Amino acid sequence: MHHPATQVPADIEKTAGLDISSKSTSSENGSSDRVAPIHVPPKLSKWNQRIEGLAGLEARGITRVLPEERQKASIIGYVQMAILWFSANVSANNLAVGTLGPLLFGLGFLDSAMCAVFGIMVGSAVTAYMSTWGAQSGNRTMIVARYFMGYWPAKLACILNMILMIGYGTIDCIIGGQILSAVSGGGMSILVGIVIVALVSWLVAAFGMAIFHVYERYAWIPQIIVLFILIGSAGPSFNASLPNAVEGGAVTAGRLSFFSLQLSVPVSWAAASSDFYVYYPESTKKWVVFLMTFSGLTFSFCFVNLIGVGLASGVATNAAWDAANHVSSGALIVAGFDGLRGFGKFCGVIVALGVISNNIPGTYASALGFQVLGRYGKMVPRYLWVCVIVMIYFVCAAAGRDHLYAIFQNFLALMGYWVMIFVSIVLEEHLIFRPRLGFDWTAWEDKKRLPVGIAALVAFLVGWVGAIIGMAQTWYIGPVAHNVGGIGADIGTWLGIAFSLVLFPPLRYLELKKFGR
Secondary structure, eight states, X not given: OOOOTTOOOOOXXXXXXXXXXXXXXXXXXXXXXXXXOOOOOHHHHHHHHHHHTSTTOXXXXXXXXXXXXXXXXXXXXXXXXXXXXXXXXXXXXXXXXXTHHHHHSOOOHHHHHHHHHHHHHHHHHHHHHHHTHHHHHOSOHHHHTHHHHXXXXXHHHHHHHHHHHHHHHHHHHHHHHHHHHHHTTTSSOHHHXXXXXXXXXXXXXXXXXXXXXXXXXXXXXXXXXXXXXXXXXXXXXXXXXXXXXSOTHHHHHHHHHHHHHHHHHHHTTTTTGGGGGTTSOTTOOHHHHHHHHHHHHHHHHHHHHHHHHHHHHTTTTOHHHHHHHHHOHHHHHHHTTGGGHHHHHHHHHHHHHHHHHHHHHHHHHHHHHHHHTOHHHHHSOHHHHHXXXXXXXXXXXXXXXXXXHHHIIIIXXXXXXXXXXXXXXXXXXXXXXXXXXXXXXXXXXXXXXXXXOHHHHHHHHHHHHHHHXXXXXXXXXXXXXXXXXXXXXXXXXXXXXXXXXXXXXXXXHHHHHHHOO
8 A cells, every 4th residue: 555755654552552651662682671660540541542542643752663664665755855854944943044144243145145055055965864864774863873872872962952952942932933023013922922833833743743744745835935925025125245244364254153053054953854764665765865855955944044144134224124133033034024014914924833844843853852861751652742842942932032143143053063073973983883783773772782882972072072172152262263263263063073083983993892882
């Protein structure tokens, strides 16, 4: 029977009627990570089974999806890979990142556009590479990380990934709230918009993969329409000849920092990208996964970021845009629709709701992270962890709704450091050591068959040392970063990569010699 891309095979957990009071997970070799039974009141257990029995709700957590449980191969299914990423990232929060080139780093239109495009392409390639493990292994990204970092060190990457996804959820809620507030002329508070974005994100993410794929398949269509309308409405005020507002070494520093920031945004998906491909056939070609993921990410990010650069370029010459920018980045986006009056406000609402598409994948992935952290986390149903995640980023968004630019500048780059260090370790393990060792995907929770992880942990931590001495944030400029451009530029990503790439191979060689795994 043919399975369309949006149809996920029935969950083993759901069909087996598992009780959360006595869950256990076993690798296919028969090893078991048994969770000690915890007494759950009969009413609570019955309530959980009823929820997991709802049509369309994904009961599966981090358990590996076996080859016989996957959907069948189809052209539509492969195209859905690109659509998923395109739909998730044609959103206002990514548009707002594009405005930072001229407004924060003082770069002109051309420099901002070039840094954005090339940064996006590099970051998208990294995430596309990490996405290739999902169909091959049937495991979520942070489970795959155990094969490269070891069972225990992988938990550190999992925690950082959860922080990253919660941070993006916070940003999405704030941007959506800002736009809805601006559309209402300030009559609706940003907080109300935050509530709307959080509620819809919770509903879709709680139901899981099947509903998620259906939502993302169509959510991009209204976004593309209103963004093209935005180009038509605001385009005449774009200043493509905008020069750099800074000179000399400050230009170099701004280019490096904005390039690294743009790279950090698509890279932020790298530690979750395999999560959405675990139901694809094991025979799925890696180059197909890479190409579809890269295309969806690159086209979506470039499209919205260049619009953002255009809006920022007009702030200097358009008084209304300048005033709106002083209110919020969401108000600047709405100001681009001003010439359309009432219809423009309607378009602004559509743009605001578009951030939900960006929020859902991160909410889904971070909820799975709780289960990766330990056996007790696995006992809690995935949909309940979704509730916890949504509550966390709702509170963060409510508290930080007036400090969006600071969150953008500091949080995005800071989170990009660890992802690139992590991917560097994955790449070297994959290319240098795994051709001989191979992969046993059935050992996904067997500590004795996974790497010890000492080499990866040390290389990861030393990579962070490189990132720290090379980072340039508003609250800290590293000693190496301080010497770039005379005012400081963010080269933390590159130093972190360099440190980890140099250190990991010899340490991993010694680890294999000592432990044999």
